[in-house]
Amino acid sequence: MKRAKSVPSGIVSASLDTRSQAQAKETGLPSVKEGRLRTYEPGDNVQRFLDLLGRRITRSLAVSMTACVHCGLCAESCHYFLARPDDPTMTPVWKADQIRKIFKKHIDWTGRVAPWWVNAASLRDDEDLNRLKNIVFGSCSACRRCTYNCPMGVDTGLLVRFTRGLLTELGIVPEGVFNVSRDQWETGNQMAVTEQDYLETLEWMRDEVRTELGTASVDIPVDKPDCEVLYTINPREIKFDPRSIAHAAKVFHAAGESWTLPKWGWDQTNFGLFSGDDKLGAYIARNVYEAAERLRAKRIVISECGHGYRSTRWEGYNWADYDQKLPTESVVVTLKRYLKEGRIAVDPARNPEAVTFHDSCNIARSGDLVEEPREVLRRVCPDFREMFPNRSENFCCTGGGGLLSMAEYRPLRLEVARIKADQLRATGAKLVCTMCHNCVDGLNDVIKHYKLPMRVVQVLELVSKALVVPGRDETKKTAR
Numbered sequence: 001m002k003r004a005k006s007v008p009s010g011i012v013s014a015s016l017d018t019r020s021q022a023q024a025k026e027t028g029l030p031s032v033k034e035g036r037l038r039t040y041e042p043g044d045n046v047q048r049f050l051d052l053l054g055r056r057i058t059r060s061l062a063v064s065m066t067a068c069v070h071c072g073l074c075a076e077s078c079h080y081f082l083a084r085p086d087d088p089t090m091t092p093v094w095k096a097d098q099i100r101k102i103f104k105k106h107i108d109w110t111g112r113v114a115p116w117w118v119n120a121a122s123l124r125d126d127e128d129l130n131r132l133k134n135i136v137f138g139s140c141s142a143c144r145r146c147t148y149n150c151p152m153g154v155d156t157g158l159l160v161r162f163t164r165g166l167l168t169e170l171g172i173v174p175e176g177v178f179n180v181s182r183d184q185w186e187t188g189n190q191m192a193v194t195e196q197d198y199l200e201t202l203e204w205m206r207d208e209v210r211t212e213l214g215t216a217s218v219d220i221p222v223d224k225p226d227c228e229v230l231y232t233i234n235p236r237e238i239k240f241d242p243r244s245i246a247h248a249a250k251v252f253h254a255a256g257e258s259w260t261l262p263k264w265g266w267d268q269t270n271f272g273l274f275s276g277d278d279k280l281g282a283y284i285a286r287n288v289y290e291a292a293e294r295l296r297a298k299r300i301v302i303s304e305c306g307h308g309y310r311s312t313r314w315e316g317y318n319w320a321d322y323d324q325k326l327p328t329e330s331v332v333v334t335l336k337r338y339l340k341e342g343r344i345a346v347d348p349a350r351n352p353e354a355v356t357f358h359d360s361c362n363i364a365r366s367g368d369l370v371e372e373p374r375e376v377l378r379r380v381c382p383d384f385r386e387m388f389p390n391r392s393e394n395f396c397c398t399g400g401g402g403l404l405s406m407a408e409y410r411p412l413r414l415e416v417a418r419i420k421a422d423q424l425r426a427t428g429a430k431l432v433c434t435m436c437h438n439c440v441d442g443l444n445d446v447i448k449h450y451k452l453p454m455r456v457v458q459v460l461e462l463v464s465k466a467l468v469v470p471g472r473d474e475t476k477k478t479a480r
């Protein structure tokens, strides 16, 4: 049997143990003994796929496999279909049917009794698997907007993630998914940031904030025990946007917070959510939870990241089978509390431009966090305007589901981004604010491709800009 295209033999065979037991002993940090990808010998992908499908199906997945009545009501929820209304392969129901028909043929009894009636179809060869890969990775951002619009409760986003997970186990994944997964297994963070780069960037930002506020009392502590807050971040902040760490440090300083970042377990993002790999999801989530335990922190605060929030706050406990008892919240919730309790003061006049807010799918739809960012933004921006639709009905930034890492699907992603571009343009705002680093990149692509006269900002940036720090020398340059 032929292997699927673009699938290197034994793609998930890398044995990755960059932090050895000896190093772990030396540093006192946990080793990455779990940080290994599974090894497979070349074999029958179809049979392995079917074995996994049968073993991993759960009750909630079985409902989504069987409850669809093909009413088509979900079609217009999907930005892919809205942008390509003449193409039925862009509808959520068609995409989900590609796994559903395999389930019905090989697993569910209905497909064995009356395959023509339930639209069951065999999974024949690696070409079929490759086609399935392009559907679930390439034509769906797993945004779950269709899920909210299905009267039968079918969760197409969940089915897509499940199918991705089966393919990931076989190594039938886009190259970008493989690379990012490997980096996160190998280094504990999805951008392969070294410990040295991490620590040096934090020191650099600490010095920036000290200069800005004119005081040496500002700190960005690392591995400080017994703090109120363990702050966890997205590696993108170290690599591409360290200003966001400076903004957080400034706010924590103004609020008089006792806080620290961990030396290990600082990456709250989790590519396991996108690839469907629950083992990776467990490993990364556990890193964060164990860091909080090791440092005896009282609360985990997650920087502005949609899938990081969903993974660390909601999904990670189950993946890791971890009894995590600490309160865990987005930094936007922390900001709201500081404002409410009067721990920070702000001057909204410092943000005069019109601002709209983009709800991240993983925060609004899958994380149920919708009013907090609005409450904060209304305090720091005099001209806040909603985009429509919004909250749990908002459209994806188009870069969700890990799509930003999959270059081969970029043309389709940008084509269907027309829906997002129209939505952004209609607000007339100069700034689009989002509490997700992934959405920052997704929206930037939309803005650039459709030449929109706006720029992307985040909540911390606007709060930091509006922050009134007692005794601060206002003539000093603002860190941004």
Ligand code: SF4
Residues within 6 Å of the ligand: 067, 068, 069, 070, 071, 072, 073, 074, 075, 092, 093, 149, 150, 151, 152, 153, 154
């Ligand atoms: S709305 Fe639900 S039941 Fe109707 S076609 Fe879509 S997934 Fe199936």
Ligand code: SF4
Residues within 6 Å of the ligand: 077, 078, 079, 080, 091, 092, 095, 139, 140, 141, 142, 143, 144, 145, 146, 147, 156, 157
């Ligand atoms: S999850 Fe989002 S992108 Fe995927 S089919 Fe549903 S609406 Fe479309």
